[in-house]
Amino acid sequence: xxxxxxxxxxxxxxxxxxxxxxxxxxxxxxxxxxxxxxxxxxxxxxxxxxxxxxxxxxxxxxxxxxxxxxxxxxxxxxxxxxxxxxxxxxxxxxxxxxxxxxxxxxxxxxxxxxxxxxxxxxxxxxxxxxxxxxxxxxxxxxxxxxxxxxxxxxxxxxxxxxxxxxxxxxxxxxxxxxxxxxxxxxxxxxxxxxxxxxxxxxxxxxxxxxxxxxxxxxxxxxxxxxxxxxxxxxxxxxxxxxxxxxxxxxxxxxxxxxxxxxxxxxxxxxxxxxxxxxxxxxxxxxxxxxxxxxxxxxxxxxxxxxxxxxxxxxxxxxxxxxxxxxxxxxxxxxxxx
Amino acid sequence: xxxxxxxxxxxxxxxxxxxxxxxxxxxxxxxxxxxxxxxxxxxxxxxxxxxxxxxxxxxxxxxxxxxxxxxxxxxxxxxxxxxxxxxxxxxxxxxxxxxxxxxxxxxxxxxxxxxxxxxxxxxxxxxxxxxxxxxxxxxxxxxxxxxxxxxxxxxxxxxxxxxxxxxxxxxxxxxxxxxxxxxxxxxxxxxxxxxxxxxxxxxxxxxxxxxxxxxxxxxxxxxxxxxxxxxxxxxxxxxxxxxxxxxxxxxxxxxxxxxxxxxxxxxxxxxxxxxxxxxxxxxxxxxxxxxxxxxxxxxxxxxxxxxxxxxxxxxxxxxxxxxxxxxxxxxxx
Numbered sequence: 001x002x003x004x005x006x007x008x009x010x011x012x013x014x015x016x017x018x019x020x021x022x023x024x025x026x027x028x029x030x031x032x033x034x035x036x037x038x039x040x041x042x043x044x045x046x047x048x049x050x051x052x053x054x055x056x057x058x059x060x061x062x063x064x065x066x067x068x069x070x071x072x073x074x075x076x077x078x079x080x081x082x083x084x085x086x087x088x089x090x091x092x093x094x095x096x097x098x099x100x101x102x103x104x105x106x107x108x109x110x111x112x113x114x115x116x117x118x119x120x121x122x123x124x125x126x127x128x129x130x131x132x133x134x135x136x137x138x139x140x141x142x143x144x145x146x147x148x149x150x151x152x153x154x155x156x157x158x159x160x161x162x163x164x165x166x167x168x169x170x171x172x173x174x175x176x177x178x179x180x181x182x183x184x185x186x187x188x189x190x191x192x193x194x195x196x197x198x199x200x201x202x203x204x205x206x207x208x209x210x211x212x213x214x215x216x217x218x219x220x221x222x223x224x225x226x227x228x229x230x231x232x233x234x235x236x237x238x239x240x241x242x243x244x245x246x247x248x249x250x251x252x253x254x255x256x257x258x259x260x261x262x263x264x265x266x267x268x269x270x271x272x273x274x275x276x277x278x279x280x281x282x283x284x285x286x287x288x289x290x291x292x293x294x295x296x297x298x299x300x301x302x303x304x305x306x307x308x309x310x311x312x313x314x315x316x317x318x319x320x321x322x323x324x325x326x327x328x329x330x331x332x333x334x335x336x337x
Numbered sequence: 338x339x340x341x342x343x344x345x346x347x348x349x350x351x352x353x354x355x356x357x358x359x360x361x362x363x364x365x366x367x368x369x370x371x372x373x374x375x376x377x378x379x380x381x382x383x384x385x386x387x388x389x390x391x392x393x394x395x396x397x398x399x400x401x402x403x404x405x406x407x408x409x410x411x412x413x414x415x416x417x418x419x420x421x422x423x424x425x426x427x428x429x430x431x432x433x434x435x436x437x438x439x440x441x442x443x444x445x446x447x448x449x450x451x452x453x454x455x456x457x458x459x460x461x462x463x464x465x466x467x468x469x470x471x472x473x474x475x476x477x478x479x480x481x482x483x484x485x486x487x488x489x490x491x492x493x494x495x496x497x498x499x500x501x502x503x504x505x506x507x508x509x510x511x512x513x514x515x516x517x518x519x520x521x522x523x524x525x526x527x528x529x530x531x532x533x534x535x536x537x538x539x540x541x542x543x544x545x546x547x548x549x550x551x552x553x554x555x556x557x558x559x560x561x562x563x564x565x566x567x568x569x570x571x572x573x574x575x576x577x578x579x580x581x582x583x584x585x586x587x588x589x590x591x592x593x594x595x596x597x598x599x600x601x602x603x604x605x606x607x608x609x610x611x612x613x614x615x616x617x618x619x620x621x622x623x624x625x626x627x628x629x630x631x632x633x634x635x636x637x638x639x640x641x642x643x644x645x646x647x648x649x650x651x652x653x654x655x656x657x658x659x660x661x662x663x664x665x666x667x668x669x670x
Contacts, residue, residue, distance in 0.1 A: 201609055223600040226602055260529060
C-alpha cells in the first residue's frame with residue numbers, strides 16, 4: 001500500500017551491518033573461512049513504512065532480518081533504533097526493546113509450539129514482558145483474536161486444529177500481543193495458497209493502519225513485495241544491490257540483477273507477451289563469492305572493473321540507490337550521500 | 338499441433354480410504370484430453386487433486402489406501418488402467434515420463450547423474466553401456482550442461498537445484514516419451530532459475546514435439562507455458578479453456594477470485610480481492626457446487642446439485658449455474 005509518509009521519521013538506521021558464519025574444517029575443526037551472509041549492508045527504515053527486501057535463496061535476506069532483531073549477533077556494524085545503537089547490547093539489556101520488535105515467521109506449522117493452546121501462545125509474550133495483569137492479558141487475547149479474524153473460541157484450541165492461513169493469523173496475533181512498533185515478516189505468506197495469501201496480506205495492511213506499525217517484509221516473491229511495500233531493497237549474495245521507492249524500482253530498475261529478476265517473473269498478461277532472455281548461470285556459493293561485484297559472473301553488462309572493484313551504493317536521486325559500476329565515474333568513485 | 342489425442346482421460350475418480358466411514362474423494366470424476374504437441378496445464382490450490390491426477394495417470398497411487406475407482410486413461414489409444422503392472426512398468430519412462438517438484442528427493446543420492454539419466458535408455462531401449470553413455474551425454478548437452486562429460490560422473494549433491502532439475506528433464510526426455518507430466522517443476526526453484534527451466538521446457542517441446550501435462554499452482558507459469566488450461570477445485574475441473582481465454586475472460590467465480598487475489602507485478606492494486614474461507618476437505622465436500630460456501634454469487638440453486646461442466650463459448654467450459662442458459666454470468670476483473 002503506498003501512502004504518503006509526510007514527515008519521514010527514522011525508526012531504524014542500519015550501518016555497515018555484517019553477519020559472518022564461520023566455516024569449520026579439518027580434524028581440529030578450526031575456522032577455515034566465513035560465509036558472509038550479510039556483508040556490509042546499510043539502509044534506513046522510516047516510521048510507518050513497509051520496507052520490502054527481496055532476494056533469491058542464499059542472498060542473506062533472512063539473516064538480515066534476524067540480525068536486526070538481534071536473534072543473531074552481528075559480526076560488525078551498527079543497528080540504531082530510535083537513536084540508540086542496539087548492536088552491542090547484552091540479551092538482558094535487550095528485553096525492553098524486544099517488546100517493540102516482533103517477527104512473523106514463514107512456516108506457521110513449525111513456529112507455533114504444538115503443545116500450547118492458542119490462548120497460551122498469544123499470552124506468552126505478555127507474561128514475559130510482565131506489563132499487564134492477568135485479567136487484562138486474557139482480555140487482550142480475545143481482542144487480538146478478533147482483530148486477526150478468529151473468534152474467542154479459538155483460545156482453547158491447539159495449532160494443529162487450524163489451517164495454514166489460520167495459523168499464520170495466530171502467529172500475527174502473537175506478534176501483536178506486546179504492542180510492537182516494528183514487525184519483521186520473514187516470508188510470512190509464501191507457504192500459503194494464493195486465495196489465502198491475499199487474506200493474510202490484507203490483514204497485515206489493516207493492522208498496520210490500526211496499530212501504526214512499521215514492517216520489514218522479507219520475501220522472494222517480487223509481486224507480493226511490490227504489492228505490500230513502500231520501498232524495496234534487492235539483495236544479492238549478502239549485499240544490497242539496489243534500494244528505491246517501489247514505483248521507481250519496478251518501473252525503472254537500474255541494477256542489471258534487478259532488471260533480470262523482474263523480467264524473470266512469469267507474467268499473466270497473455271495479451272502482451274514479452275520476449276525474455278533468462279539470466280545465465282547459478283547463484284555462486286555465499287561461502288566463496290566472486291570478487292568485485294558479486295553479480296559480475298552472471299551480469300550481461302559486466303566489464304573488467306566489475307571483476308576487481310566492489311561497487312558502493314550510489315545515490316541516483318529520489319531515494320534511489322544502486323550498487324553498480326554502470327552508474328559511477330570510472331575513477332575516482334564519487335559518493336553522493 | 339494436431340487434433341490427434343495423445344491422452345484422453347474420462348470420468349477419472351481416485352479415492353483414499355481414511356477409515357471405515359471416511360473416504361477422501363481426491364479426484365472426483367474428471368474428463369480432459371491432450372492433443373499431440375500440446376501443453377495442458379492443470380492449475381489448482383493445495384487439496385484440489387491436481388497432483389493425484391498426475392499420479393493416477395502414472396499409476397503411482399499408493400494402494401492401499403488409494404484406489405482408482407472409476408474411469409479410463411487412454412494414452413495414444415491404449416487404456417493404461419487395463420495394463421498389467423509389468424506392462425505399466427514398461428510404459429513408465431518410455432511412453433510417459435514424469436518430472437517431479439523436488440529434484441533433491443527424486444534423484445537417488447548414491448548413483449551418479451550418468452547412471453540415473455541413462456537408466457531408462459538401458460531398461461527400455463535395451464542399449465549397451467557405451468551407446469547409452471553416448472546418448473546420455475548428448476541429452477545432457479541438449480538440456481544445457483556445458484561440461485556434460487564431467488556431469489555424467491558427478492553425484493546429485495554436487496549439482497544445484499536448477500542443475501538437478503535439468504538432469505531430471507534429460508532423464509524424462511531420454512526415451513522420447515509421448516507425454517511428459519511435470520508436477521510443479523519449478524516451484525522449488527528461485528525465480529531466475531525458474532525462468533531458465535521454463536525456457537528449457539519450451540525449447541525442448543519445440544525440438545521434440547512432445548506433449549506436456551503441466552501441474553502447477555502458479556497462474557504465471559500457466560500463462561507462460563501452456564496452450565490450454567483446466568482449473569481444478571475440490572477434485573473437479575471447474576473451468577477449462579485456452580490459456581488466452583482464461584486470463585482474458587475467466588468465467589467461474591473461483592477462477593475470477595483466484596486471478597483477482599494474485600498480486601501482479603505489472604499492475605498496481607490498492608487492495609487484493611480475497612476468497613473467504615478455505616478449500617473443503619476431500620472427505621467432506623459440501624452439497625451441490627463445492628465452491629458455493631465461498632462464492633459471493635451463490636444462490637439456493639447452487640446447493641441443490643453439482644452443476645455440470647457446460648460449454649459456454651468456443652472450447653470454453655465452466656461448471657457454474659450462472660452459465661446454464663439464463664445468460665447471466667459473472668462481471669469480472
